Amino acid sequence: MHAAFQKLALKAFIYGDCGNSANTILLQNCYENTLFVHFATTNVESNLETIQRLDGQSSPCIGKKEEVMRIKTLKRVALAAVAGASASAVALSGIAPAQAATTTITWLSDNGPSNIAIENALVKAFEKANPGIKVALHTRPGGADGDNLVKTKLATNAMEDVFNYNSGALLAAINPAKTLVDQSKFSYQKNVYDSFKPAVSVGKKIFGAPWGTAMGGGIYYNIPVFKKAGITATPKTWAELISDAKALKASGVDPICGTFADSWTAQLFVLADFYNVHAANPSFAADYTNNKAKYSYNPAALAGFQHLEEAYKLGLYNADATTLTFPDGVARVSSGKCAMYPMLTFATSGIPAANTSEVGFMAQPGSDAKNVGLTTWMPSGMYIPKSTKNLAAATKFVNFIASKAGTDAYVKGGGYQGPFVTKDQSAAPTGIPQATKDLSALVKSGKTYPALEFLSAIKGPNLPGITVQVATGQVTAKAGATLYDQDVVAQAQQLGLKGW
């Protein structure tokens, strides 16, 4: 039983795409977990060491033999692409003298196994459409390690020709105005939804194309368990959610799954409440950045912290909440041991195939039953560093990624986890999980708003810990919000924002 559980957790984690998420804190913690997974899967450690020795690129996100093999093959292919570049140039010159030279561009991307499948599909499709250009894929680990690698490469002008990296608050830390090429005049811009652009912009300059699908922050729920407790529709207000939770508790399940050993998971009630915060205070994001609005005394913003407190006081969390981790939470809401799990939709890939039709996804309700909307997380960005020597080819690649053909390749690589943020985009494949269908419906309804971290560069590093404190009754909601307000000061000062 235990072994099976571990395996499941491991799988859920590995395929959880830590490299593909846009959430700063999430990523950092994701990486720490990877370390744990890495440690736990000692049987593949020797393989990992081999591959690390082979290419000097550590890859803690990989935990399976076949994945290791896949990367080895990939490396070989990449090498062959470089080595064969001149040969193919000769071959081409025989047929079509106009395309005498082949350019090879390098691309730095995530090393998660599911990411690599997508990346390969992209490279293949792009090379087919642009015979004169080859793409050599380089991979990097996610989390804090990846952050530091990206920062170092940019600082030393050693960055690949294109690279994908987080959008939103984390982007500000790599100093885009100084290090990245302005893409606002690129032809793909007219295909991108305006809602994405602020997440990759500084001032009027747009630095990135969307890479991946949009995510939502909300609540996963187990449909059979809801039915068994006599709940027919998803709650439309927070008060309804609480009364549903009480009914669920009476029916013998844990109403809300807490997985606070991964403290980042505790943030969801606060972060995913931003649609409701914005509905009540349309200028909150700007005021917040300018040091004029605070979580502790803005009632709508405080509500997220109060949700955590209320769930604790009513005993709605599982008793072992403080020792569970993210994969445990996905496993529990999938099996129906827990009724609800507040999370970002990238967790969908961790739901076992047998349960994908039983787990639904809803937006986090606020106080207005008529205005239930989804807080969204933007895809990562595809960036070009100023240090590139192949700007023309890199531009073509970025244009391709943000085109219909690019999204087609993305879907082909198995990456569809929700809608893209481009106007002309690939259709959803058939047989997708219920949670992904729910996410698409929510996005289509138009009632969406980006999470605060895509509108403001300020995100305090201690929010995970503070939300755990509130959710375990160590401090009150008000005190927790006050602590967080103090916590963001360092971030604002580090970024050199005015008025802090």
Next chain:
Amino acid sequence: MKKSKNNLAVARLRQYPIWFTLPMGIIFITLYLVPTITSFYYSTQRWTLFDSTYVGFDNFALFLRDPFLLGGLIHTFIYAFLTSGLKVILGMFFGVVLMSNIKFRALLRNLVFFPVLVSTIGVGITFQQLLKPQIGILDQALQVFGIPAAGLLGDVNTALYAIVAVDVWKGVGLATVIYLAGMAAIPQEYYEAAKVDGVNTWQNFRHIVLPLLRPATNTVIILSLIGGLRSFDLIWAMTGGGPGFASDVLASLVYKKYQAGFYGLSTAGNVVMFLLILALIVPLNRFLTKREVEI
């Protein structure tokens, strides 16, 4: 004439040429001394990999205003003094037991020392799993004593003490070895003289072993106190400072600031930690060595 005599004395004092220390000296200077000194400079900057601005003592002010600093300090002191005290008591106990003529002495000595050799992160993750509620074997065993449902590491009141217990389990072997060495250094004559005077075992321990073990005790106290004050790896592996901030110590607070990209702020935190440990250990060391007895 006098001068050459002096030189001779110095030469005799220095048995080896000074350049023998050069290789270690270079390592010490480049990897310890230089970073320590430059950290004072960087603590006055707000820096990233790209640039830096001078901010005076702003970083220190911000670090000292941190709402979690007080809690972290309290946890650090609890952790340091508790682990240090327990290591002294248990280390001495094991030392005395393993010095006596018991069966399997060599085996037992090895067993006590074994945890010292294991990687701290490995120990932390192992115990984290052992203490997992419902699943962990240690948790199930402890259920008999009525521990919290969330497990020792999941409960805010017990998390820090659970880590202390693991730290002592891991570190007591080193203390034991220091005590064993200390006891081996006590000349037999003392015991023989005491035997003639007809002392019992307790008097033997109280008036011979205990005072003559003082250098060993001092070493254990200083080592374990410094270790405890800057302890980080075990705590990070077991709870990450959680739940919430319930087991956060000074070092984990500093680390979190580095992780968040506040390099200047975390450097300032390190400087504060350095000064704090210095301010505590130097007088303590003076005080302890003053009370040592010559054998």
